[in-house]
Amino acid sequence: MSPEGTAGVVVVGNGMAGSRLVGELRARDAATPVTVFGAEPQRPYNRVLLSNVLAGLTRPEHIGLVDAAWYASHGVDARLGVEVTRVDRAARTVHASDGTATPYGTLVLATGSTAFVPPLPGLRDGLPDGALVFRTLDDCRRICDLAESARRALVVGGGLLGIEAARGLAGRGLDVTVLHLAGHLMERQLDPAAGKVLARTLASLGIGTRLRAAVTGLRVSDGAVTGVELALPGGGTETAAADLVVLACGVRPETALARDAGLAVGRGVIVDDELRSVTDPSVRAIGECSEHRDEVYGLVAPAWEQADVLAGLLAGTDPAARFTGARQITRLKAAGIELASMGETHFGDDDAGVEVVRFTDAARGTYKKAVIRDGRLIGAILLGETAAAGTLTQLYDRAAPLPAERHGLLFPGLDTPARAEAPLRMPDAATVCHCNDVSKGRIRACWERGARTAGDVARETRAGTGCGTCRDAVEGIVAWLAGQEPAGVA
Template identity: 70%
Template sequence: MAGSRFVTDLRRRDPHVPVTVFGAEPQQPYNRILLSNVLAGVARPEQIGLVEASWYAEHRVDARLGVAVTRIDRKARVVHAADGSVTPYGTLVLATGSTAVVPPLKGAEDGLPAGALPFRTLEDCRKILELAGAADRAVVVGGGLLGIEAARGLAGRGLPVTVVHQAGHLMERQLDPGAGKVLARTLDRLGVRVRLQAAVRALRTEGEGEERRVVGVELDTGEFLPAELVILACGVRPQVRLARAAGLAVERGIVVDEMLRSVTDPAVRAIGECSQYGRTVYGLVAPAWQQATVLADLLSGADRGARFTGARQITRLKAAGVELAAMGDSRLGDEDPQVEVVQFSDPARGTYKKVVVREDRLVGAILLGETGTAGTLAQLYDRAAPLPSNRLGLLFPGLDGGMGDSPARLPDAATVCHCNNVSKGQIRACWRQGARSAGEVAERTRAGTGCGTCRDAVEDIVRRLNEQQEAVPAG
């Protein structure tokens, strides 16, 4: 996703510089985020493409899709690829993303048996769908964002699903225990069983060789959960093999500076999930796309002052029947006297809302069950804007008491869609040019087509612009 965004952004700024793209996956770049929607049956693979097949030729980009780079020779400034080719570079951009972590399970020592697989690529998604058609039960190992989206998608297709999660509550990196509990209850109502503090120690299989297939998982308690489909959603690891072999500085990711240059070799840049800025490896698309744009600005010369100085992380779950947005230090409690926590919980209705405030700024939030204020909170969080004294309006839409921070009242310079870096001013300009719905704005600016966190905000802005127009007397 970072690579394709970089190439399209670079071409917009510089129509001439020679560009070669290698992509190990065989198909056109696609919006990986939307794989969850494909799994759930609300999007088709052909609807999630990011770049049309004809785009490369039309823009004179040499695209080698289905061809992996196997070695970087920094001295000779060439890359060697799996098709035997050797390609010179002036600047090399690494956007190799991550690979799914496959835990060391008994029964998976010699590779995964049929029926057990990760969920990272379109190919994984296709296989999961194929297997789901023939399976009676599924187990998802890992109760993070990805595991939950996969489980909900499969349950929506009528397959009984159990999520096995090692931690004491779901999505423990984004949620506090209270929210995790409410989420588990909501999922249970939607046909997803959740087993917490449970570890899978083995995959049980039947058959030999090519015929070996999974029949269930064994927990560390010895309990057996039968399943013909086992999805491993146990986290991701930056894909840094090439960089490490080429002698570039790699910690968790390829270490880069504010100009996305490898700290070892300025001719090599790294963006997206394979890169590490400061101590952070970002695992979301918004920072990856921000980096891509900064790099396009730098390499084209469109803005030589462009810098990546870090990004705020906002997570939104894409699972039918579960509204969830989380951002920042949402797990903080008010043990710290500097921290103010405002929260509301109604587990029977699946609602849990919390905002964490420090020095009158929003530093974290969880909205579960009802996310009407997600757009506003994302704005306040992102801009570190001072909060209104009426905290209730942060949790409940309509109770803002005129807090003045509806997305529609944002300044034009404020970023509304972080994934695609679309400002309020760009949405307004798009509206002036005739876009009258969030869908039309999305088509023209891409706003709302990433993680979806800003969709409510875009709708709000467009609706208010439409209302203002209607309110102006004709003539």
């Protein structure tokens, strides 16, 4: 049945949320007409893995999410390289850059975010040569091209994206410094002590960090960037020279279409638990462009969960499905830096009502912290060694009661030097792949149904196909299950 009439579903945005929705919708409903518009010219790709492409670990052609032939074979009208320019809610039609007008029964906005470019002098006429943001495959290709000849790079912004960009560029042999406005790196996810250890780890990898660095402008000569200007604490400015500048200053939800169409927009398009615009029930919004219960998510796991919920609702296969919010778990993907962070990490020993368990070995780049309230984990940082990430994620995600013995939270199995959490000790409920919400128990169930490789498990559960940081853990569990198999069983 076509949702909300006969005109079918029109999805605007073919990024990580939009493409997941289209796939899930088709898996549940082969009949409803589906049209998807994607402003980027190529088939959808795993944006999260752009950091690995920049680091030279993955090739761009290996991060595609949907085969080119899939759309035709599944009766989906895919308009790649076509931007929707206007939504006419009265006529229930979208107008696109190719001159077409497409009617919809249900419109899904999955327009994601755009990189924020601070309003600095030198940027009035757009970014000069050598200065880029890092959001799309196109940005990534251009950064890689420039990195071939550049020698000195500055990354403006020491959040997750900035650090991944810095690590990628350093791996390509550039002299890299991260300029960060706040007093410590990744201040949204880390406490100051962890930020300090991270800066030390970056230094050991040849990456400089300047904190409280207020960039006031770009230096440009003959249309190309030559450096950035920084405000000095006592007044005046200094110039830091660079032939490549990557601006990693955060993102802004892409809401222009929604706003112009008169939909309620806060930071994102405001939706209810059915991902429905609070203004117009025939419009839904998912992924980074949506705002749900005052939260705008900037991670792929909530975007994919929203896509799954919406697919069940639109196909009618799960009319009771609701998105009630997601916990945010961040993992850094940078060679030589293990980092996982979740929840409220900023509490200290003097804060009332919380218990903080902590271990620091700054010389070895290790910092671990668990924040506990009422016997439940409300936040954690694992830096330098993330073996406990699976169990902590599960305890945090499900707000499960903690064992009385606390140090095992940070050091599961002090006796085993394994990098990934030893599968034997990991409870079945432990989350192995957070992007796709796959537990150890589900991987075991796949094994019992005949899966024998991490690839088999990924085909059945998608474990490891998001940010990819759990791939070692999935392989470890599969190898462990193989070891449990009685001899002679194929």
